[in-house]
Amino acid sequence: MLETMKKSNTLGALPVTVLGSTGSVGRQTMDVAALHGLRVEGIAGSKNIALLEEQIRRFHPMWCAVEDETAAGQLAVAVADTDTKVLPGREGVLWLASAGESRTVLNSIIGTAGLAPTLEAIRAGKNVALANKETLVTAGEFVMREAREHGVSVLPVDSEHCAIFQCLNGEPRDRVKKLLLTCSGGAFRGKKRDELVHVTRREALAHPTWKMGAKITVDCASLMNKGLELIEAVRLFDVAPDDVEIVVHPESIIHSMVQFCDNAVMAQLSVPDMRLCIQYALTYPDRMPSCLEPLDFKTVGRLTFDVPDEETFTLLPLARRCVKAGGVMTAVLNGANEAAVAAFLDDRIGFVELFDLVESVVDDAVQIDRPTLSDIEEADRAAREAVMRRLTH
């Protein structure tokens, strides 16, 4: 598959399918597609039918899947004059993931709903440009095994993993000593637990560097995002949890680093812009001009580094504990966190309660050492239910 991709140096020749095209990463993927005249074969989106209609009229995809059936019906009427076929429901999304000529499916569907489409795409022999970290967190061993068996690549779209992927390029894995995962520190860097008790939803949603959806922005503020990324790195790059070090780097200019056996460190730097990661995943192993501003060291100023405060931000060590435990524990962690973040965004719990709630659900969860996919789904469901039970008590 990589050989075929290597031969092609024009993006237009590589049709892509974009799952989650109306979200933050999805919209930026469409920007990259527009910049390079990329053929978008299929899109899948949420209830934002106005934006889906706009994307259909601009990119002329063959298919547009809409999970919400009512929204799908409305969209079908709105775009009846186009050649795009609207595919309703969950089946529509799953069908689209494996359909057509696209060699790469970019998946930025939010949450565990992204897992099944990822597996569909892999089983159809497609590379997956993965912006959905839950897929790797909950069922990473499964996904990577399937990808190996089908001879396809999982290309990270998360900025840190894209950076590591670039730093690793061509180096044998046994020469790698450590992955250095950088972390902006989130909206509450430097704050202690007692200062976080009265944090509001609005404060948690103000991220210093990246503009993203609400769930991931809360995860950035709680450092759970870095915990999930740690798990993601372990799965993607097949390294031990203790060989992933978190480095707080508030400027977000270095997107992550790799330390090799000779203690040489490779880092990837650029202005923070997801479109670079999206484009690299779509053009790999080639590089193409991008819409990014070049990094200007005359204005960059100081780059600073620190260690994360794991005593305050307890979800980060909890994530390390879960990936070490393996089995279903990362699925439990992720499911509990998704439910707890939703409760925080609903003003049902405070910010610190969010940490404690997730930890207590993990502590009470039942481990299964060699889980099947349905064990993982069940653990995820049980973790969400455990959050709900604790909320109503």
Ligand code: MG
């Ligand atoms: Mg990231």
